[in-house]
Amino acid sequence: MNTRAPDQFAPRSRFKRRQAQSIGAGSWWARLVAPPRGTARRRAVTTLESVLATLLAIGLCWLFRPLNPLLIHVGFVWIWSVPIVLALRYGSIAGTFSGLILLGAWYVLYPGADPSSLGSIAHALGEPHMEPQPFPVGFFFGGFAFTLLCGQFGDVWITRLGQARMANDYLAERLSILTRNQFLLRLSHERLEQDLLGRPATLRDSLARMRAVTLTQEPGNAQRGVVDLRGAQQFLDTAAQACQLEGARLYAWRDGHPHHEAAAWIGTTFELDADDPLVREALDVRTLVHIESATQQKAAQSRYIACVPLIDALKQPVGLLVIERMPFLALTRDNLQFLLVLCNYYADGVQHADVTRDLLQAFADCPYDFALDYARLVHLYRDTRVRSSLVALVFDERTASTTWYDHVLRTRRALDVQWARNTGPLRAILTLMPLSGEGSIDGYLLRIEDNLRAQYGVDFESARIAVHAMVIADAEPVNELRRLLERCDARV
Incomplete structure (x- = not known):
């Protein structure tokens, strides 16, 4: 009997090294100097860096040129490099703030202005023989103008980079989902070759039952967290039956750590020990850890058998499954992989359960994959305002x-998510187009029309194929889809 852990659970030291070497992996230095945008810490770091960088530049120049620390009339406005860099890095507000510090430094460090105007502090505190200096209008006007110009450039590209980052996050989510689906397909094929007498459930039956509980159950108080664990008890019962768990507890994720009250449990009751080394290691590496795969000696002596963080497709924790008792013969590579697949599938399902459930209740013939991806695009627009489209x-x-309808269905690409409706005299094919605008819709329609023309010698007009499209938004997504189907004259 194979009792070794999966290969993906073993090389934890290499995972930690890769995580430590990447500043985007969440190291303490990255969180200190580059916290997430829009947070109070980010604004504090921006203000502190603007003040310190500007004062440091003034201080260095003062060491070399005590009588001209701002380097006025030296041929190039070197001191304005600091506000320009800050404007490019943080935007026009930070650059302007740094420029105002330079303006204040002129009033402090230089002898006064014209006698008719307000003199500087340096002139007021200086010797009587100090000659007043006129205000350098060109120096400050040109510096502020160039800083605002660079700040405008920085603001535009900061916004564009933010949108691109959100789009990349969505694409990474799709890639993660495709990878999991591919692994799920390979695992399901392997299960066909195994003896099913010792297992009370198949992978397909387990996934079907979990799909139902995430759509029909309402969360209780203990099941609420950053993502509500709908049907937590039914999921744990399914996992226990499929993976032969005897004692386990499921916890929701709240405020950056597992909630102290269990959302679901089986077997004898036990309390969660958040300081247990196996629990800490599982939360650190964010994947399944059991006593055979634990890298730390203390973790191998844990009171628990295994810990599984519930991670969604965005690599964010939504819960924690702690297993205290299970049969020794069930602690195998295949059984642990099966449990990990069930946990990932459940975590991804509860992430978008609201919109998915409403869509399936409104349209009984809607495929689950179409409803789930439609819900993801609704959440994507709600969070980032990045538009996606739906073409019918x-x-x-x-x-x-009928021949043309079947041909368009056969030419579907592997990445396309479609809903083929054939419930009335008219047939409709609905295709989701993530991160797509009017240009992408035109390209998709041109590809389909060219394919029909090459195969059957018809285009949309001669074949009487009607084309309808809509932009996926967060306001009443189910009603928007219903109105699109009504325009298609499809039976709702």
Whole structure:
């Protein structure tokens, strides 16, 4: 009997080294100097860096040129490099703030202005023989103008980079989902070759039951967290039956740590020990850890058998499954992989359960994958205002239209998420287009029309194929889809 842990659970030291070497992996230095945008710490770091960098530059120049610390009339405005860099890094507000510090430094460090105007502090405190200096209008006007210009450039690109980062996060989520689906497919094929007498459930049955509980159950108080664990008890019962768990508890994720009250449990009750070394290691590496795969000697002596953080497709924790008792013969590589797949599938399902459930209740023939991806795009627009589109091709009741309808379905790309409706005299094909605007819709329609023209010698007009499109938004997503189907004259 194979009792070794999965290969993906073993090399934790290499995982930690890679995580420590990447500043984007969440190191303490990255969180200190570059906290997330929009937070109070980010604003404090921006203000502190603007003040310190400007004062440091003035101090260095004062060491070399005590009588001209701002380097006025030296051929190039070197001191304005600091506000310009800050404007490019943080935007025009930070650059302007740094420029105002330079303006204040002129009133402090230089002898006064014209006698008719307000003199500087340096002139007021200086010797009587100190000659007043006129205010350098060109120096400050040109510096502020160039700083604002660079700040405008920085603001534009900071916004664009933020949108690109959000789009990349969505694409990374799709890639993670595809990877998990591919692994799920490989695992399901391997299970067909195994003896099912010792296992009370198949992978397909387990996934079908979990899909139902995430859509029908309402969360209780203990199941609420950053993501509500809908149907937590039913999920744990399914996992216990499929993976032969005898004692386990499931905890929701609140305020950056597992909630002290269990959302679901099986077997004898026990309290969560957040300081247990196996729990800490599982939360650190964010994957399944059990006593055979623990890298720390203390973790191998834990009171628990295994710990599984519930991680969604965005690599964020939504819960924690702690296993205290399970049969020794169930502690195998295949059984642990099965448990990890169930946990990942459940975590991804509860992440978008609200919109998915409403869509499936409104349209009984809607595929689950279409409803889930539609919910992801609704949340993407709600969080980032990045638009996605939905295109519908409607075919009439002629016999030839059936051939064209089947041909368009066969030419579907692997990454396309489609809903084929054939509930009335008219047939419709709805295709989701993530991160797509009007240009992408035109390209998609051109590809389909060229394919029909090359295969059957018809285009949309001659084939009487109606085209409808909509932008996916967060306001009443189910009603927007219903109105699109009504425009398609499809039976709702």
